[in-house]
Amino acid sequence: MDGEQQDEKATKKISTFLDLVREKGQTTLNAQVISQNFVPTAAGLASSASGLAALAGACNEALQLGLDNAGLSRLARRGSGSACRSIYGGFVEWEKGVDDFTSYAKQIPSDHFEDDLAMVFLLLNDQQKDVSSRDGMRRTVETSSFYQGWLDSLDADLAQLKQAITDKNFQSLGETMERNALKMHGTTLAANPPFTYWSPDSLKAIQAVRDLRKQGVPCYFTMDAGPNVKILVEKKHLAAVKTACNHLFSEKQVVSAQAGSGITIIK
Numbered sequence: 139m140d141g142e143q144q145d146e147k148a149t150k151k152i153s154t155f156l157d158l159v160r161e162k163g164q165t166t167l168n169a170q171v172i173s174q175n176f177v178p179t180a181a182g183l184a185s186s187a188s189g190l191a192a193l194a195g196a197c198n199e200a201l202q203l204g205l206d207n208a209g210l211s212r213l214a215r216r217g218s219g220s221a222c223r224s225i226y227g228g229f230v231e232w233e234k235g236v237d238d239f240t241s242y243a244k245q246i247p248s249d250h251f252e253d254d255l256a257m258v259f260l261l262l263n264d265q266q267k268d269v270s271s272r273d274g275m276r277r278t279v280e281t282s283s284f285y286q287g288w289l290d291s292l293d294a295d296l297a298q299l300k301q302a303i304t305d306k307n308f309q310s311l312g313e314t315m316e317r318n319a320l321k322m323h324g325t326t327l328a329a330n331p332p333f334t335y336w337s338p339d340s341l342k343a344i345q346a347v348r349d350l351r352k353q354g355v356p357c358y359f360t361m362d363a364g365p366n367v368k369i370l371v372e373k374k375h376l377a378a379v380k381t382a383c384n385h386l387f388s389e390k391q392v393v394s395a396q397a398g399s400g401i402t403i404i405k
Contacts, residue, residue, distance in 0.1 A: 139173045151186075155193065155217040162229060163201040170194075186271075190217035193403040203349060210401075211242040227399040228252045229303050233297070251306045252397035256376045258369040259331035259384060261394045262339040263375070269333050271363040281330040288321045312358030312370055319360040335364050343367040350382055 139148075156169055171193065174184050194214035198205045205213060215222035222243040223230040229248045235241030271276075278285055295318045302310035326333050340361065345361045347369055355378045357371040362381055372377045376394060383392045 140175055142372040151190075151217065152193070155190065156197070158216055159197040159201065159203075159213070163197075163203055167200060167201075169197075169200070186218040186301055187220035187224045190214050191325060191401055193217065194221065195403060199403050202274060202308070204217065207400075208242050208244070211244075212238060215241060215243075225401055228397050240367060244287070244302060246303055248303050249306070251303055254306075254307070254372055256371055256373045256396050258371060258379050259377070259395065260339075260343050260367040260369070260383060260387060261391045261393060262343065262387070264365065265363045267335065267364055268307035269335070274329075274333065274335070274363055277331075277333070278325045278329045280326040282325045284321075284328040288325050291318075291321060312356065315360050315370060316358040323361060338366040339387070340365045340367055343369075343383070346382055346386055355379065355382075364403055 150383075150398045152171055158173075160166060173189055175189065179180065191210075194210050194217065197203070198210055203209075210396070211222040211225045214225060216238075221233075222241075223232050225243060229246040230243050231246050231250060232243045233241060267274075295314055296316045299311060301307075302314060323336065324336065334403045344359055344367065347357055349365075350357050355375050356372075357369050357375065357379050360368050360370065362368075369379055373396070380392055380394060385395070
């Protein structure tokens, strides 16, 4: 990965996934996996989502498995749950389903709403997390008294997000996204033992977003399982958000992006 040989612990997930692919493809072939990340690994920037989606696509191509996007999504999910969404571009919904066949991701019709949007990534810490996403979620599920409350609110939040996408209502989209992220991170504080993925710089970034809104710049934050903050903004306000962030953090920590097109096979 990124030009460095990985040890057995780091490659265990990949080896397990390749065993699954070999079984599906009815082959005993070995594989060399070379991966290049454009974001820090295991720092809450979805490196496993993009990486396992890419690996699923590469395996499908190499073994000619003939999987369509839904099949690719199911396969990628076996490597990393969030990877099932990275098969597609734009807005994507993961159908939780009841079994392997019914649990996969699909695109949400958006009439190209995503083309109006951008996201600013604040790379506040590029080190691997003290508590991995998988270990943190397991601890939260087993011990947090806030976990069930978060679960109970998900269907309503999802419905509101999908309606906001249909209506191209940026304010509703951002407010719902931000509120759901805060609820998720709240569950970790009630775990036993409690933990958080936030850092002092995370709080500084969150306050910057709130200050921008007070100044009339609509933008909203979200965070995955890591300290790095992502800011959703309409492209017409992107420059204002980046300028504000550059006053607080170094230029190399402030990275902007837009919706991509999903996995692409490069011949």
